[in-house]
Amino acid sequence: MATIPLTALVPRARGPVATVYLMAPPAGGRTAVLKVYPQPLDRRTFNGLEVEQAKLAGLRSTGSILLVDSIDELPDGRNGLRMEFCPQSLPDLVRGGPLPIADVVILGQILATVLAEAHDLGLVHGGITPANVLERASGQPALGDFGIALRLRFPRDLMGDAAYTAPEVLRDGELSEQADVYGLGAVLYLALTGHSPFPARTGEAADDVVLRVLREPVPAVSGRDVPAALTALLMRMMAKEPGDRPDSAEAVRELEALLLSTDEPESDDLDFDDFSDELAAARITQAAHQPPPRAPIAKTSKKKGKRPRKELVILGAATIALLAVVPVLLQPGDDGTETEQTTPALTLEPSPTPSQTAIPAVQLELKPPQDHGTSVVLQWTSSKPLNYAVYVAEQGGKGAQTSYKGSGTSLTVKVSPGLKYCFEVQGTDGNAIYTSKPKAIRGATCKS
Structure with a gap:
């Protein structure tokens, strides 16, 4: 575990739990980020994180996951996770408007494949949000912030990401494979429409958004000649009841069918x-x-x-x-x-x-x-x-x-x-x- 001097860090972003810093690359190295948590990692969290990362590194789709390169320590005793620097996340990409339909299908297929392989090993992401869907400098998408060891140690305030959080997580804090599928559906909804499934209304408090997520159906995607099969899949992924959602493997199959279908195209993009x-x-x-x-x-x-x-x-x-x-x-x-x-x-x-x-x-x-x-x-x-x-x-x-x-x-x-x-x-x-x-x-x- 390396000790990182504070002078080597440049603040980049502050999240609900951790602060992200940029680190100057060594000669010939790549730019990295250090995600610093408010307290040191206890032994249980440290071991759980290592186990999760080892399993993720063995997945066939590991190239689409942002892995932790090392766990470092600051002079004040806090720990940080050193990772590859990804210049953009999904919110950055949709600022100019929704992504092309075919790009959304490709993104969904890649992320759903990661989830399907992880779920087969009993690994749960635990918090899929737009900020965790990253774009590498190469342009490849990557899913970051994977695993529940750190989420159990540092619980986050769900209010800020309520629109992308499954109802059962908002009610009970239950992190599950079905909740991952909901989060992926909500993220793809943003990519396809340019806004969340439950965008905040003028004068609306965060609690009101939570109530809408719990009670109101997700508005159907319309316009842009979006294929009906894609809309139907997203609606199923964001079903209120976990048992009504497809599992991640089924989502992969349906997205691949959309990607490869040429018999009945419903949009120019496909x-x-x-x-x-x-x-x-x-x-x-x-x-x-x-x-x-x-x-x-x-x-x-x-x-x-x-x-x-x-x-x-x-x-x-x-x-x-x-x-x-x-x-x-x-x-x-x-x-x-x-x-x-x-x-x-x-x-x-x-x-x-x-x-x-x-x-x-x-x-x-x-x-x-x-x-x-x-x-x-x-x-x-x-x-x-x-x-x-x-x-x-x-x-x-x-x-x-x-x-x-x-x-x-x-x-x-x-x-x-x-x-x-x-x-x-x-x-x-x-x-x-x-x-x-x-x-x-x-x-x-x-x-x-």
């Missing part, structure tokens, strides 16, 4: 087929004198009013079929050399000659994927804000899968251990399409 068509149309405009394109391979939807969906081209065991750009996952042959697997003959649009191809006005770069075994963190940069689509191809899969559409620049993708993968990002500004170079993990070879 309509991946429409996005693909827009990108295809934009791609054609990039060539000044490109000859008329051949008709794309397509299958007709049986749903009335649904536009034809592009058939994904399958090349080898894994493929990213991105319109006319097709990264291929190469497989090792019997002699050890890398060869493409044989594939059915396919008719594709002729590639434009160099003189016909417009020089991209936007630079879109996919960074090397971060492989965590059962998940991969993708991050990308662009010289201009765009709407993005992320495509993932799995070794032995049936074709590329659209994993994301939205304006964010990071994504955590679930993967199977041992399989090879290719990833690619496309972006559009409504007028043109821009494509990153494909990136691979586990020795896969991708080509366009």
Whole structure:
């Protein structure tokens, strides 16, 4: 346990229990924060915190949790938790307005996955609020302030976060998995609407907000073409009775279904087929004198009013079929050399000659994927804000899968251990399409 001089600390924020300080990084190190509590940690709290942190560090989704790096001591005997500095939290992100719908679904899927894995081990967060939903400097979301050891030692005043607190917690102080699900639903409500489920009214006391949380139904999310399934899920997550809420694992499944659904899109933010068509149309405009394109391979939807969906081209065991750009996952042959697997003959649009191809006005770069075994963190940069689509191809899969559409620049993708993968990002500004170079993990070879 290191002793931290007070002169090394810069006050940053004061919470209901602890005070957060910035710490100057050592040479070559990263900026950290020290969350200082009003009294020293007793042995029971110290041991409980260590056990919780060890279990959280072993989760598959540990990359989406803000872990404690060390427990330090101040000269006056108080203890502080040293952690990575995250420059923004959810309240900062929604100051400019609600987040894109697809971004909210992605955020919910990431946080619900963390809760589901923690709940499987008997770990309860105990206080999910917007301030605990953080954004790392990389843009990745992380859930902070996880665990009940410190909450039992330093109980917080629930009035300030009553709008995000489950009714049974306000009544009895009962911290449970079901209360975590309620808190996540309330946090996603804020991300989707820009305000809490029970925003304070003019002249209203904190006690009045508590009464509304206990008695009044949560107002349904409306407007912005929010999918009905997403609204229904949030209403269930914030049900008054704990038994009426889905568990965290069920919330993960429903959010993933929303993310991957393309059969019945209810909002532009989740309509991946429409996005693909827009990108295809934009791609054609990039060539000044490109000859008329051949008709794309397509299958007709049986749903009335649904536009034809592009058939994904399958090349080898894994493929990213991105319109006319097709990264291929190469497989090792019997002699050890890398060869493409044989594939059915396919008719594709002729590639434009160099003189016909417009020089991209936007630079879109996919960074090397971060492989965590059962998940991969993708991050990308662009010289201009765009709407993005992320495509993932799995070794032995049936074709590329659209994993994301939205304006964010990071994504955590679930993967199977041992399989090879290719990833690619496309972006559009409504007028043109821009494509990153494909990136691979586990020795896969991708080509366009």
